[in-house]
Amino acid sequence: MLNELIHRLRGQVWIRAESAFPERVLNLCGARDLAFWDLDWESPTAFTCRLSRRDWHTLRRAAANLDCTLRVVGREGAPYFLVRFRRRQVLLAGLALCAAGLFFGSFFVWEFRIEGNETVPTERILRALEQNGVHLGSFGLSLDGEDIRNHVLLEIPELLWITVNVSGCRAYVEVRERVEAPEPVDEREPTNVVARRDGLILDIQAMDGVRCVLPGTSVEAGELLISGVEDTETVGARVLTGMGKVEARTWYTLSTVMPLTVAEKQYTGEEKQGYSLVFGTNRVKFFLNSSIGTGNYDKITERTQWSLFGLPLPVTFVKETFRFYETVPAEVSAAQAESRGEAILTDYLHTLVDPYGTVSSTLCTSRREGDGLLVTLTAECVEEIGRAVPIYTDPTEESGG
Numbered sequence: 001m002l003n004e005l006i007h008r009l010r011g012q013v014w015i016r017a018e019s020a021f022p023e024r025v026l027n028l029c030g031a032r033d034l035a036f037w038d039l040d041w042e043s044p045t046a047f048t049c050r051l052s053r054r055d056w057h058t059l060r061r062a063a064a065n066l067d068c069t070l071r072v073v074g075r076e077g078a079p080y081f082l083v084r085f086r087r088r089q090v091l092l093a094g095l096a097l098c099a100a101g102l103f104f105g106s107f108f109v110w111e112f113r114i115e116g117n118e119t120v121p122t123e124r125i126l127r128a129l130e131q132n133g134v135h136l137g138s139f140g141l142s143l144d145g146e147d148i149r150n151h152v153l154l155e156i157p158e159l160l161w162i163t164v165n166v167s168g169c170r171a172y173v174e175v176r177e178r179v180e181a182p183e184p185v186d187e188r189e190p191t192n193v194v195a196r197r198d199g200l201i202l203d204i205q206a207m208d209g210v211r212c213v214l215p216g217t218s219v220e221a222g223e224l225l226i227s228g229v230e231d232t233e234t235v236g237a238r239v240l241t242g243m244g245k246v247e248a249r250t251w252y253t254l255s256t257v258m259p260l261t262v263a264e265k266q267y268t269g270e271e272k273q274g275y276s277l278v279f280g281t282n283r284v285k286f287f288l289n290s291s292i293g294t295g296n297y298d299k300i301t302e303r304t305q306w307s308l309f310g311l312p313l314p315v316t317f318v319k320e321t322f323r324f325y326e327t328v329p330a331e332v333s334a335a336q337a338e339s340r341g342e343a344i345l346t347d348y349l350h351t352l353v354d355p356y357g358t359v360s361s362t363l364c365t366s367r368r369e370g371d372g373l374l375v376t377l378t379a380e381c382v383e384e385i386g387r388a389v390p391i392y393t394d395p396t397e398e399s400g401g
Contacts, residue, residue: 005106011053011077014038018046019068025059028066034059048073109138109171110314111305116175120158125175128155129164137314140166169314190239190391193226195219196356199248199385209242219248219385228391239391246386249360252352252379254345257372258337264330265296271323278316297322334373338366341375349379357383 017025022045029036034055041047051059056072063070078099085092112129114122129135132151134143149162160178164171193209201217209226213219228242274287300321342364353359362379 007050007052008077011075011079012050013053013056013072014048014050014074014076015056016042016046016048016071016073017068018071019066020045022047022068024066025063025068025070028062029055029059032058032062050076053077053079106168107140108169108314109134109140109143109166110136110169112136112171112173114173114175116177118177120156120175120177124156125152125159125162125173128152129173131155134164134171138171140169140171189241190228191242191388192224192228192391193242193244193246193386194389195221195223195225195246195248196385196387197221197250199250199383201225201246201248202382203247204244205246206242206244209240209244211244225386242388244386246384247357247382248385250357250381250383250385252349252381253376254349254379255374255376256341256345257369257374258332258341259372260332260334260337261329261371262332263327265325266328267323267325271321274320274322276318276320278318279314283318292322295324296327297324299323334366334368337373338364338375341366341373342377345375345377349377353379353381353383356385357381 019025026036028034029051034051036049036051036055039047039049053075060070082092082095085095112126114125117125129148129152132148132155134148143164143166145164148164152162153159158178160176162173162175164173166172193206198220199218201213201215201219203215204211204213204225206226209228210230212224212227219225225246226242226244228240230238230240272292274285274292276283276285276287278284300323302319302321304317304319306315306317345364346362349359349362358381360380360382362377364375364377366373366375368374
């Protein structure tokens with residue numbers, strides 16, 4: 001970024017070179033120590049590249065004896081821009097002040113880009129950064145990444161780590177969220193494994209304890225699957241930590257009533273626009289809220305950050321469009337209501353099943369009920385139904401044994 005700024009301040013020329021032996025032009029640049037960049041081959045005999053204004057003049061004179069054609073595609077940078085204002089001194093002074101403001105403004109943070117957060121809201125991260133001195137308009141060179149990281153991690157315990165890297169006017173914030181570790185099983189605590197819900201046992205593996213049911217057995221919620229009490233011929237009953245995996249076929253029946261008449265948006269065709277400029281954390285509106293009027297509307301916001309010579313400015317142009325609408329009753333067909341109801345029930349089904357297994361098949365039915373449609377979803381699933389529960393023993397018996 002710094003090199004690009006220097007090139008634009010000094011002026012750069014975008015040229016096109018064509019020759020039967022174009023590598024001679026590149027060799028000439030290397031021999032005369034002429035720097036070029038953005039090299040792009042258009043064909044085996046032609047390429048484009050950029051050079052500084054001084055190196056372009058040197059190359060043009062040196063290549064006079066080469067059998068090649070050099071053509072200027074474009075001129076970029078401050079010298080070519082300012083030459084247009086040689087007779088407009090006041091305007092030139094204003095541009096110089098703007099350039100100085102841009103240069104010094106590039107040392108401040110005017111934009112945040114946050115990556116890596118899935119469950120922690122971006123607004124919460126920005127709020128924590130602001131409380132620790134990192135906000136729009138912060139001086140980028142004065143930010144202490146180590147101190148910021150320590151304080152933000154204390155304020156947001158859901159984050160495992162965070163890094164803040166400042167590049168020009170942008171602050172790149174990368175985070176990693178903490179993954180909750182499963183609760184450790186206390187192998188010293190006596191437990192049984194019981195059924196979490198009704199099902200048909202498909203497979204049962206007892207890692208510790210005594211298996212109480214066989215594959216093909218139907219069980220009810222709360223029924224004992226793996227016992228933590230083992231009878232032995234030598235010492236009698238022995239209390240264990242029952243552990244194992246129990247896979248079963250399960251069934252769900254979910255229902256919901258979907259309305260056959262809904263309120264639907266109908267746009268009136270009336271639209272209003274509001275414009276504003278955002279300078280850092282300050283916003284200047286060019287409209288009054290009262291001018292928008294009352295009623296129902298959707299607000300569409302478009303943000304455009306201004307830039308100069310490819311560098312972002314701390315100014316954002318905001319356009320807000322207000323689309324007015326009315327709510328009118330609309331009839332919904334039975335097929336549409338059933339489809340919507342099935343989607344809602346399917347999403348809810350996955351919240352119940354996904355932590356433990358998978359959905360094998362579903363069947364959706366519906367019937368009219370009053371002013372609505374009763375949608376019923378029947379599902380067959382395969383899931384883990386084992387759940388460990390403690391065995392409450394008499395402490396005196398344990399100490400006496």
